[in-house]
Amino acid sequence: MPAGLLKDSPTPPPVDSKGGYVVDGSLVSFVAGLDRQNKSDVLNSTLLAQLAANKKYDREAQTEQWYAFYQSVLEPLGWVIQAFQFEKYNASGDSFAMNKAVLEILKAIASDDEAAVSQATIDALGALDKNSHGLLLWNSASSSVSAGNFQIAPCSLSNGSVVMKNASFYFNTTETTTGFLWFTYSTSSMTLYKSTNTMTLDDDIYSKVRQSVIDKLGDKAVQFVADLDI
Numbered sequence: 143m144p145a146g147l148l149k150d151s152p153t154p155p156p157v158d159s160k161g162g163y164v165v166d167g168s169l170v171s172f173v174a175g176l177d178r179q180n181k182s183d184v185l186n187s188t189l190l191a192q193l194a195a196n197k198k199y200d201r202e203a204q205t206e207q208w209y210a211f212y213q214s215v216l217e218p219l220g221w222v223i224q225a226f227q228f229e230k231y232n233a234s235g236d237s238f239a240m241n242k243a244v245l246e247i248l249k250a251i252a253s254d255d256e257a258a259v260s261q262a263t264i265d266a267l268g269a270l271d272k273n274s275h276g277l278l279l280w281n282s283a284s285s286s287v288s289a290g291n292f293q294i295a296p297c298s299l300s301n302g303s304v305v306m307k308n309a310s311f312y313f314n315t316t317e318t319t320t321g322f323l324w325f326t327y328s329t330s331s332m333t334l335y336k337s338t339n340t341m342t343l344d345d346d347i348y349s350k351v352r353q354s355v356i357d358k359l360g361d362k363a364v365q366f367v368a369d370l371d372i
Contacts, residue, residue: 162263162370164276166192167201167284168293170306171263171372173255176297180304183348184297186355189366191215192283193359202289205312209337219355220347224339226310231334239326241268243334244294248309251338256296256307262372264294268324276368283366285322289314292323304343311336 161181162171165188172181195201195212209226217223231243241264249257270277284292291312298305313334319325 220344266370306341
């Protein structure tokens with residue numbers, strides 16, 4: 143088992159391979175070049191922050207407080223984060239497909255490789271059987287019938303450090319669907335808020351808390367993380 147990886151959790155793909163994961167309400171993906179420790183650190187730390195924020199605030203009803211707490215958990219672990227600043231998404235037409243909108247927003251901060259691996263992760267999730275663990279986890283963690291809070295987060299290396307391009311979203315809608323990420327919404331029925339930021343992991347700090355993160359999570363990765371074949 144790679145150092146830093148939770149027992150029985152999905153195994154990060156080898157160095158120089160891409161990978162995609164459902165991590166509670168986040169879709170985390172990796173371009174080629176990150177090692178298994180890098181990937182484990184991202185999965186474990188972002189899962190811990192989400193679960194802590196979920197316990198403190200309602201993910202959908204208290205969204206901005208949720209994000210503030212999420213950030214407050216990640217920063218002491220070594221993540222250097224630009225503040226979450228949300229603004230309303232204004233579609234250009236009378237309707238928009240959610241998956242296309244989120245990728246359009248992500249591309250404002252992501253490289254071509256990062257956008258491509260996020261696209262592959264979304265496609266792989268959408269291709270799963272409706273009763274698969276990954277899809278059930280994503281749907282239950284990221285949304286309810288009429289609201290949602292989720293992140294699309296490709297990761298890469300820059301000067302030896304893990305960098306996450308985080309596109310975060312929350313929404314309210316009067317249309318009901320169980321597959322919100324692939325649904326086409328009318329602009330009159332959907333209110334979508336977006337925030338993009340770049341997060342960098344300081345390994346010198348994280349290496350000191352790595353084991354504590356693993357201990358706090360216990361066996362939760364079995365329930366809250368699912369790997370995707372991209």
